[in-house]
Amino acid sequence: MPPKKEKKVQVKGDEAEKxxxxxxxxxxxxxxxxxxxxxxxxxxxxxxxxxxxENLTAENKIVTKVLGKMSISVANKVEVDQSxxxxxxxxxxxxxxxxxxxxxxxxxxxxxxxxxxxKYPSDEELDAELKSLQKEVEDLSHKxxxxxxxxxxSTESVNKIKSLSxxxxxxxxxRQKLYKNFLKYIAEFIDPKKLIFDLGLEEVTxxxxxx
Numbered sequence: 001m002p003p004k005k006e007k008k009v010q011v012k013g014d015e016a017e018k019x020x021x022x023x024x025x026x027x028x029x030x031x032x033x034x035x036x037x038x039x040x041x042x043x044x045x046x047x048x049x050x051x052x053x054e055n056l057t058a059e060n061k062i063v064t065k066v067l068g069k070m071s072i073s074v075a076n077k078v079e080v081d082q083s084x085x086x087x088x089x090x091x092x093x094x095x096x097x098x099x100x101x102x103x104x105x106x107x108x109x110x111x112x113x114x115x116x117x118x119k120y121p122s123d124e125e126l127d128a129e130l131k132s133l134q135k136e137v138e139d140l141s142h143k144x145x146x147x148x149x150x151x152x153x154s155t156e157s158v159n160k161i162k163s164l165s166x167x168x169x170x171x172x173x174x175r176q177k178l179y180k181n182f183l184k185y186i187a188e189f190i191d192p193k194k195l196i197f198d199l200g201l202e203e204v205t206x207x208x209x210x211x
Contacts, residue, residue: 012048019044020052021061024075030065030092032072065093126179133172140165 011019020036031039033049044052053073057064064073144161 010043010045010048012045012051016044016048017052017055020049021056021075024062024073028075030072030074032070036073067096123179123182126175126182130172130175130179133168133175136168137165137172140168 019040023036023040024031033046033053036053037044037046037049053062053064053071056062057073061076062073063076064071140161144158144165
């Protein structure tokens, strides 16, 4: 039968405060309470460590800062080597805060861009609308050609039809440009030709103004 493992004796109270303070002064780096407990090999319970850190902070022997849900502590004043390798905790903290701020700004910009992108019509809606506009342009073009050969229709009427045709053609071109821009946007994620094939869509041909 294997020998009984001896139960580890954990320090607390003043002894726990002394042990933690000596460790923080020796390392002179920021640690969370869990890091301290682990690095001291479980010689101090979490409850005792938390209490010791609170007392040391109140006595201004260490500095404790809260980052989200985590508290980190570092020795307050220690005579250390002021070489390039010495750690400036405040500077590190400011760099971390700046990185978090920049990441938040980037996330906000991406969310705004995504929100704007989702406002565009679906591929099916664009395809249907473009086909409808193209048909209108073709119909109006036929009417214009027919009007040119019929003297009973006034020049003013022909000009109105031409103007309407040009307006519809312009709108169609805008929609087609939006459609192509959308295909360019999704090209980063999927092959546009494959998407068009999978959805049963047709390649878009830009509508040209007819004289």
